[in-house]
Amino acid sequence: MGSDSSRVDGLVAQLARTFKIRDMGPPSFFLGIETMSLSDGILLSQRRYIQDILRRAGMVDCKPVSTPISVARSDVDDSTPFADPTHYRSIAGALQYLTVTRPDLSYAVNRLCQRMQSPTTADWAVMKRVLRYVKGTLGMGLCIRKSESLALHAFSDSDWAGNPDDRKSTSGFAVFLGSNLITWSCREQRTVARSSTEAEYKALADVAAEVTWLVSLLRKIGFPPDAAPGLWCDNLGATYLCANPVFHARTKHVEIDYHFVRDKVAKKELQVHFISTKDQLADIFTKPLASARFSLLRDKLNISNAPP
Structure with a gap:
């Protein structure tokens, strides 16, 4: 990348003389990340990747929720081992890659990954809630805008x-x-x-x-x-x-x-x-939050929906 397009093109030409490369033009879709142009920047989204995760988890038609982690703590201590820990680890790993463009999922995915060694049915229930939140925010991504x-x-x-x-x-x-x-x-x-x-x-x-x-x-x-x-x-x-x-x-x-x-x-x-705590943006990375507070901080992290 660079501010002088002629020098960038010259460097690409020099590389092409030594290596077999191909200029694919402006970025559009790479490694599951879709780049969409905005009037003042770009939006990085993983919409298709999310749909693939939901299909693998069998939750394509699940009901959306407003937050990935519930604020209320369950009093039920369900330590029953989950029947298919490999499936749990697969979905947790997929969600981990999703945090590349979805910082709002960082805390929830961190909790899920801490339980990968021996997941329980309660852990799977938490994962299903995260997937329901992802379903409701399918088109969201990280905005990168021009900044002075x-x-x-x-x-x-x-x-x-x-x-x-x-x-x-x-x-x-x-x-x-x-x-x-x-x-x-x-x-x-x-x-x-x-x-x-x-x-x-x-x-x-x-x-x-x-x-x-x-x-x-x-x-x-x-x-x-x-x-x-x-x-x-x-x-x-x-x-x-x-x-x-x-x-x-x-x-x-x-x-x-x-x-x-x-x-x-x-x-x-x-x-x-x-x-002050009310202005602390990193609050979203450390604990479960109520819906209104979570949405406010998510917006301040420049996470928004793709344009229609």
């Missing part, structure tokens, strides 16, 4: 001790370049956090590593950020911990590699800011 800004900023969040089985926390982040979402993550933390501040601090360390790599990449391709990237966190304790070394006395047990985020702040390579 090259500012890099990220939202980081954590759900403290959200896993009832091992009490580990779930971290999530969303990184934007200008107005476009370019990378995101939902993952369970490696160790149990003793406080919400510790859980949020660990999540900040994860996104700090991602942003550091992105800054390096942007510099290599000739688009260095004009200012230090901003990280937005909804935990005051974690933001203070990034700037005040006095707080380190309370976190002696925290693994050393997490403390590098404070060094980045001290060197003015990153800026950590507080943001």
Whole structure:
């Protein structure tokens, strides 16, 4: 890619003299991802891939739901092993690839993949709900629009001790370049956090590593950020911990590699800011949400329906 079409064409011609290649023109459909042109950008969708997943799961005619994970927790502990674990793993793996253009599925798919070793009938019920949500949002995809800004900023969040089985926390982040979402993550933390501040601090360390790599990449391709990237966190304790070394006395047990985020702040390579929970976009990656809240955050992640 490049801003000078003649130089791009020249490079393609040089490659063609050495390798057997073919210019297939503007992108349309590649590796299950469909590219649709918009008036101000493109939409990346996996509509046909979703239809294939629904056929494999036998849920083509299922009834849609508004969210992939229910907010209400079931009191029934159904530990009956699922009859066909291979089928469960196959569908879970397919859904994992779907998150390439559907960040709104990240938390739900993360939960499903944690149960791949020994899925139960309750896990299959959760998967069917995710598929019902996918059915209702068949035409949705990730929008990439023209942006005047090259500012890099990220939202980081954590759900403290959200896993009832091992009490580990779930971290999530969303990184934007200008107005476009370019990378995101939902993952369970490696160790149990003793406080919400510790859980949020660990999540900040994860996104700090991602942003550091992105800054390096942007510099290599000739688009260095004009200012230090901003990280937005909804935990005051974690933001203070990034700037005040006095707080380190309370976190002696925290693994050393997490403390590098404070060094980045001290060197003015990153800026950590507080943001209210209601404005925290990464909330969608860490916990189940009610329908209205989920739809609001999904829209802010630039996930929308394909044009008619």
